[in-house]
Amino acid sequence: MEADPTPEPMGPTGEQVDSADLVVGLLSESDPNAIAKMCDELRTLPGPLRIAVLHNDQPQSSSPATSETTQGRAFVFFVPSLLPKPEVPSAGVQSMSQTYQSVFAAAEKLQARGCCIIASKLEAATPPWAWRMAQPLFESQADLVLPHYARRKFEGLLNASILAPMMRALYAKRVNNPMGPDFGVSRRLFQQMLAAKATGNRLNSLASLTPTALCQNLQIIEVNFGTRIYPPADWSNMSSVLADVLSPVFVDMEQNAAFWQRTRVSAPLPVVGEPFPLDQDSPAVDTRALVESFQLGNRELQEIWSLVLPPSSLFELRKLSRLPVEQFRLPDELWVRIVYDFALAHRLRTISRDHLLRSMTPLYLGWVASYAHDLTLGGAVSPARRLESLSLAYEAGKSYLVSRWRWPDRFNP
Amino acid sequence: MWEQIKQALVDSTTHFLTRFAHFLPGLAALILALLVSAVVAWILAAVVRRVLASLHFDERLGGWGVASLAEWSPMKSPTRLISRSVGALVMVSGFLVGIAAFDLDWTYLFVQKMFAYIPDVLAALLVLFVGNVLARFLGRSVLIGAVNLNLEYARFLSLGVKWIVIVLAFAMALDHLRIAQGIVELGFGILFGGIALTLALAVGLNAKDLIAKSAERDVKKAPSEAVEDPLRHL
Numbered sequence: 001m002e003a004d005p006t007p008e009p010m011g012p013t014g015e016q017v018d019s020a021d022l023v024v025g026l027l028s029e030s031d032p033n034a035i036a037k038m039c040d041e042l043r044t045l046p047g048p049l050r051i052a053v054l055h056n057d058q059p060q061s062s063s064p065a066t067s068e069t070t071q072g073r074a075f076v077f078f079v080p081s082l083l084p085k086p087e088v089p090s091a092g093v094q095s096m097s098q099t100y101q102s103v104f105a106a107a108e109k110l111q112a113r114g115c116c117i118i119a120s121k122l123e124a125a126t127p128p129w130a131w132r133m134a135q136p137l138f139e140s141q142a143d144l145v146l147p148h149y150a151r152r153k154f155e156g157l158l159n160a161s162i163l164a165p166m167m168r169a170l171y172a173k174r175v176n177n178p179m180g181p182d183f184g185v186s187r188r189l190f191q192q193m194l195a196a197k198a199t200g201n202r203l204n205s206l207a208s209l210t211p212t213a214l215c216q217n218l219q220i221i222e223v224n225f226g227t228r229i230y231p232p233a234d235w236s237n238m239s240s241v242l243a244d245v246l247s248p249v250f251v252d253m254e255q256n257a258a259f260w261q262r263t264r265v266s267a268p269l270p271v272v273g274e275p276f277p278l279d280q281d282s283p284a285v286d287t288r289a290l291v292e293s294f295q296l297g298n299r300e301l302q303e304i305w306s307l308v309l310p311p312s313s314l315f316e317l318r319k320l321s322r323l324p325v326e327q328f329r330l331p332d333e334l335w336v337r338i339v340y341d342f343a344l345a346h347r348l349r350t351i352s353r354d355h356l357l358r359s360m361t362p363l364y365l366g367w368v369a370s371y372a373h374d375l376t377l378g379g380a381v382s383p384a385r386r387l388e389s390l391s392l393a394y395e396a397g398k399s400y401l402v403s404r405w406r407w408p409d410r411f412n413p
Numbered sequence: 414m415w416e417q418i419k420q421a422l423v424d425s426t427t428h429f430l431t432r433f434a435h436f437l438p439g440l441a442a443l444i445l446a447l448l449v450s451a452v453v454a455w456i457l458a459a460v461v462r463r464v465l466a467s468l469h470f471d472e473r474l475g476g477w478g479v480a481s482l483a484e485w486s487p488m489k490s491p492t493r494l495i496s497r498s499v500g501a502l503v504m505v506s507g508f509l510v511g512i513a514a515f516d517l518d519w520t521y522l523f524v525q526k527m528f529a530y531i532p533d534v535l536a537a538l539l540v541l542f543v544g545n546v547l548a549r550f551l552g553r554s555v556l557i558g559a560v561n562l563n564l565e566y567a568r569f570l571s572l573g574v575k576w577i578v579i580v581l582a583f584a585m586a587l588d589h590l591r592i593a594q595g596i597v598e599l600g601f602g603i604l605f606g607g608i609a610l611t612l613a614l615a616v617g618l619n620a621k622d623l624i625a626k627s628a629e630r631d632v633k634k635a636p637s638e639a640v641e642d643p644l645r646h647l
Contacts, residue, residue, distance in 0.1 A: 154645060155645040157645065239558075293561075296565070296567070297560050300560050300567050300568050301556070301560055304556075304557070355557055361560075361561045
């Protein structure tokens with residue numbers, strides 16, 4: 001059925017909207033056809049659910065998504081006024097976190113049983129995402145529904161190199177996309193996030209969602225999604241991205257230290273749906289610039305890195321910087337120790353946190369170059385195998401992290 | 414004649430002994446003031462050291478963003494630096510109290526001027542400290558930013574920024590101390606202008622090569638520009 005992309009303003013007004021079973025927050029700009037299609041999908045959810053869709057591009061009064069309502073099926077309506085307008089088009093983690101918090105507040109106000117946040121661009125191919133997110137919330141009583149995107153080998157590199165494997169090693173659950181950005185959240189979890197924020201806790205609603213659910217042993221389900229549209233790399237702003245993303249992750253790590261120091265072997269999460277097969281052909285990556293950035297960093301940032309990394313790591317980095325570009329490989333064990341040492345320095349505030357995270361950029365680019373070499377040069381391995389071995393290295397290196405975390409002055413290899 | 418000489422000698426000796434007798438209590442007071450201030454300084458320094466150690470001051474200092482203070486401290490311990498500074502301040506105060514005890518016009522004026530000068534010294538020290546911290550912070554920011562922009566002369570830029578701020582702070586401190594103000598202003602103007610000119614020349618001359626290299630890179634890259642960068646980080 002082709003839905004009308006421009007919904008008519010009829011039904012309850014803004015003041016009359018006082019409850020909903022599910023709140024769906026659309027944070028990205030999407031075309032009306034895709035939104036209408038998403039609403040159609042949501043309407044197929046079982047039971048007479050009331051679903052409020054929060055979206056800025058809709059008319060200012062509450063209105064049903066379509067004029068058609070059927071007994072026994074979900075009723076979808078728009079509530080645009082509850083969602084603040086995004087301030088900047090390319091919002092950072094901090095700004096996104098505030099928007100997430102607004103969606104949680106709207107869900108609480110409407111006494112919803114759960115909420116879904118769709119931050120990825122909603123193209124015609126992806127409208128069922130909201131439905132897939134919502135289903136486990138109602139049918140499996142999940143507290144957090146996480147996406148598992150089908151990704152090409154050079155997509156989501158920051159997640160693949162640090163976020164996902166570190167989260168797996170720390171919290172002993174194999175989470176593929178801990179920072180979403182698309183989530184399904186139960187009432188119990190979003191109420192906790194709102195309460196934590198109200199008590200002045202330094203929680204970041206985007207970065208802390210998964211660690212909070214993991215630390216409280218809430219039920220987490222992963223849903224296999226298709227491909228996500230990733231923003232192109234902005235090389236002039238790489239260090240800001242790194243600092244923006246890693247800072248809340250390291251803050252969470254500090255707050256949850258008592259929990260993750262007790263966890264041991266990781267376990268997979270329950271998964272819904274079949275994985276989407278994806279063509280892994282991709283254009284060649286020019287790694288020369290990446291390796292040169294690493295070499296420049298190694299030459300000029302020794303003074304800063306020496307405050308963070310132990311002598312053994314610095315020695316290995318110096319050796320690596322002398323390798324020819326084609327032979328450049330950053331061993332997983334070294335990369336893992338570097339990430340853990342930066343997390344520790346973030347906790348100890350060895351230097352300004354912003355300086356610390358920005359100074360990590362050449363190391364990260366070095367890892368990207370090494371990863372690209374592993375996947376493309378002779379004896380290439382598959383991305384899945386390569387990332388699995390990296391995750392295992394993170395798990396193996398956890399004892400190093402725990403030792404340094406507990407005795408930062410005494411334990412210095 | 415001989416009697417007159419004898420009288421003059423007696424008068425001179427009496428005058429000297431009288432002046433010396435007037436001077437002795439002041440000297441004794443100075444020695445006593447120094448001894449008392451040494452004891453008070455030692456006790457106060459010990460108390461300050463213990464209090465700061467119990468507060469883990471050295472460790473917390475890093476968190477407040479002034480970790481560089483450790484590099485300027487004896488045995489790399491800012492706690493020692495502060496406790497010794499407190500001790501030295503008490504000793505100097507004791508010395509000034511002792512000097513004032515001489516009850517002479519010049520000692521009174523000296524002490525008065527010294528006390529009037531103390532706020533300037535403190536302000537100068539504060540300016541130097543803040544300038545140093547700011548210089549290190551800005552130097553580091555420029556270094557990291559320039560490295561992340563792949564600028565080959567990152568270190569040079571960073572050193573330039575750091576020394577400009579240090580020179581500025583030093584000139585401001587000397588101005589506060591009212592030491593050769595005219596020379597300081599002139600010297601600072603010449604030095605600051607010199608640094609700016611050197612930087613401009615260095616960057617300009619380097620930029621010539623840089624632009625050439627960049628253009629060369631662009632020419633090399635031109636055929637493959639149609640190929641999209643496949644890397645996606647977020």
